[in-house]
Amino acid sequence: MDNVTPQNRLPILSLICTAFGHNYIITRKITNHINEYKCTCCGKEVSNSYSGNFELLTRKQREVNECLSSFFKKKKRLSIH
Ligand SMILES: [Zn+2]
DSSP: OOOOOGGGSOHHHHHHHHHHOOOEEEEEEOSSSOEEEEETTTOOEEEEOTTSOEEEOOHHHHHHHHHHHHHHHHHHHHHHO
C-alpha cells in the first residue's frame, strides 16, 4: 500500500484546475454570506470567510463553520419568534 492522500489521487484533474480554474459548487450553506464549496473536478474544498476570501476548508475551518452555522440558525429562530 502506498501513502497517496485523496487530494493527490488525481494529479491530472488538479492540473486542469490549475490551468482553467476550479469548478466549485456549493456543498453547504453556513450563513447568508458564507458557504462551503467543493470543486467538481479535483474535489478541493474551500470556504469563504468574513473577509470574502476563499480559504482551504481545513478541519479547523470546518469547526468554525459548524459554530457559525448553529449560531446563525439559533439567531434566525430567535428573530422569528
Ligand atoms: Zn479543482
